[in-house]
Amino acid sequence: MTDFFKRTSSGLLVLYALAAFGLLLIVYRFVMGLGAVTNLSDSYPWGLWIGVDVLAGIALASGGFVVAGTVHLFGANKYHSLTRTAITTAFLGYLIFIFGLIVDLGRPWNLWRALFNWNHTSPMFEVAWCVMLYTSVLLMEFLPPVFERFKLTALHEKWKTMVPWAIVFILGIFTFAMTDSLIWTVVVVFVLLFWELVFRAGLSPRSIQMPLLMIIAGVMFSTMHQSSLGTLFTLAPHKLHPLWYSPMLPVLFLLSAVMVAPAMVIFESIVAERSLGHRAHMNVLSSLGRAMPWLLGIYLVVKVGDLLARGAVSDALSISWQSFSWWGEVLLGVVLPFTLFLSQDLVQKRVGLLTAAALVVLGLVWNRVNVAVVGMIDLEGDVYFPYWAEIFITLGLISLGILGYRLASLHLPLHEEETAATH
Numbered sequence: 383m384t385d386f387f388k389r390t391s392s393g394l395l396v397l398y399a400l401a402a403f404g405l406l407l408i409v410y411r412f413v414m415g416l417g418a419v420t421n422l423s424d425s426y427p428w429g430l431w432i433g434v435d436v437l438a439g440i441a442l443a444s445g446g447f448v449v450a451g452t453v454h455l456f457g458a459n460k461y462h463s464l465t466r467t468a469i470t471t472a473f474l475g476y477l478i479f480i481f482g483l484i485v486d487l488g489r490p491w492n493l494w495r496a497l498f499n500w501n502h503t504s505p506m507f508e509v510a511w512c513v514m515l516y517t518s519v520l521l522m523e524f525l526p527p528v529f530e531r532f533k534l535t536a537l538h539e540k541w542k543t544m545v546p547w548a549i550v551f552i553l554g555i556f557t558f559a560m561t562d563s564l565i566w567t568v569v570v571v572f573v574l575l576f577w578e579l580v581f582r583a584g585l586s587p588r589s590i591q592m593p594l595l596m597i598i599a600g601v602m603f604s605t606m607h608q609s610s611l612g613t614l615f616t617l618a619p620h621k622l623h624p625l626w627y628s629p630m631l632p633v634l635f636l637l638s639a640v641m642v643a644p645a646m647v648i649f650e651s652i653v654a655e656r657s658l659g660h661r662a663h664m665n666v667l668s669s670l671g672r673a674m675p676w677l678l679g680i681y682l683v684v685k686v687g688d689l690l691a692r693g694a695v696s697d698a699l700s701i702s703w704q705s706f707s708w709w710g711e712v713l714l715g716v717v718l719p720f721t722l723f724l725s726q727d728l729v730q731k732r733v734g735l736l737t738a739a740a741l742v743v744l745g746l747v748w749n750r751v752n753v754a755v756v757g758m759i760d761l762e763g764d765v766y767f768p769y770w771a772e773i774f775i776t777l778g779l780i781s782l783g784i785l786g787y788r789l790a791s792l793h794l795p796l797h798e799e800e801t802a803a804t805h
Contacts, residue, residue: 397781404778407771408485419771426766433754434776435482438747441639446472447604448643454597463663466796468647473520478783505613512607515552519600527794549595550574609636623757624694625708641677644670645742652736660797671729678720707756715745
């Protein structure tokens, strides 16, 4: 034990301590109930855990579908070196999100009900199916580095053969669950099977390492539930403050998830270089940085245009906690990094890229907390502020995710130079 403390940096010790303390509090939560560890109430049934662990966590994991889609669907092969780390971050992010949701909702033994009790009028029904299936797809995408690390060549070959059929099955089941139509299900499965047979016959090129159907399924599931999480809050027009309540919330949630994906990839790549010694490919990261003003600009135009269209400008100019928080989210999380990323000198330097990317990540988290917590109007006289145990459970889950990424990064060929060395 003494050797462990000598060989472990202070930062890692803090992460281990937060993770352990968070897990202890989670055990306490299941023994004593939500009331013992939260300030949630009937007026505020959703709080910090939904805002950070679920809404922000899901969005920050969007690098998986954005990078994989950009490389494998749109042919941007210069970003190929980032795909494995982005997929790993997404996979771990979704596992932590699911764990956090179980902590928030309780009764994990009832999770199976979403698979059999179909409610086509509920956004949560679609979100539950998309999250479960996308996590399954992420697991499939995550497996190749595991096969390579442990020299499981035979299993890897079986994986390449079986994955397309598994995706056809998953998409068929999803189509039936969403439409409740056997006809539509048969049509979708027939089209997908025809597609796969065309590839297998060699009539069209395919990626050997990442079957195209798997990438398409991952992008589809992720984009659907990223937007559907915004749809959830359109059900509360009188509860959510006008600065954030909008029929455009699904679009804004999706755009912000796409916007934060390159920033998160930049952030984790530079941090991994400094903490784990993995070389960051600055030419690739700089290219991502040059794309950021477009993504930030589109999101900003839609967000401000939506505010103007709804006549909510007076709310933004009022003196209130909500307006202060809205301006903080927009100025620090969108406008400032937009300005920074426009600098050609900045996108060539690690510190500049890291700073601008961190601001985008901060802005995304701020936005989700605003929607889930700050923007919730006090209708029944209650005031919600996170209990200390809520905060430490969230910090514990984040620490688990960071430690998981560190473990995977140290022991699996996730980086380009390591991948080349395994072949």
